[in-house]
Amino acid sequence: MSRTAALSSFVESAPPGELTDVTKAIKSILGDDSLHSELTPAFEKYNESQFATVKLPGGSTEVLVSEHNRLGDGRYYDVESQSSFEFDHSTQRASNVQSYVLDSNHADLVKSLVKSLSNHTSEHYPKSSLGVYPIEDDTQLAILTVANKYSPSNFWNGRWRSSYIYDPSSGSLTGSIKVDVHYYEDGNVRLLTNKNVSASLGANATATEIVRQIAVAEKKYQEDLNKAFASLSEGAFKALRRQLPITRQKIEWEKISGYRVGQDIGGGRSR
Known part of the structure; x- marks a missing residue:
């Protein structure tokens, strides 16, 4: 696997809301701040597949970025606001908003x-x-x-x-x-x-x-x-832990010194 492919896989698997953190971690590990151009295709794939949202300049609501509303050359459109916009996949910011009229039989x-x-x-x-x-x-x-x-x-x-x-x-x-x-x-x-x-x-x-x-x-x-x-x-997670000690009684922590484990920790006599 090439370096670009390996780095792209990290970007494309970034958890929700953590793309910036993942990118920073990659830069920190590699000591290279000039990775944006190399990772631009991965950013684009991630944003489109994750339905990235962005506020348009002067707008109050967030619009979607996906493969379905892609116009090409980094532009996307929104039906409700009747506008198209440029989207920077590395910074996740919109710019250059223009009027857009939907041309569809539906x-x-x-x-x-x-x-x-x-x-x-x-x-x-x-x-x-x-x-x-x-x-x-x-x-x-x-x-x-x-x-x-x-x-x-x-x-x-x-x-x-x-x-x-x-x-x-x-x-x-x-x-x-x-x-x-x-x-x-x-x-x-x-x-x-x-x-x-x-x-x-x-x-x-x-x-x-x-x-x-x-x-x-x-x-x-x-x-x-x-x-x-x-x-x-109630099932799998519960089975992973013992709810009560082997004595089937809750531990009274204020009396911990009276337990054998407490004596052992405190350096007291053990049987």
């Missing part, structure tokens, strides 16, 4: 989906960004949602991504839900999940019907995750 459905999906995400996610984009020569629609929650002061960060492809002619809806959570206090624990979703809505379904199906799939997956966590807590 423009009305796209706008309706943006509105319905916005209602859904605002109800179920504390902070999220979304996008709906015509793809495959305007024959299909990509429906994307990303919700980030970062708490580096408490040593954890997390990201929810859902992406669906809707075919207006057949009414098929396919996609996936991905959850990525990283805990790193005194160690590293990372949750990576991928749930495939498929449904048939019938041709020319309305935006409300499409988003309702999405809401059903995401609610069920959230419930499945909660059940899995409860099962781990």
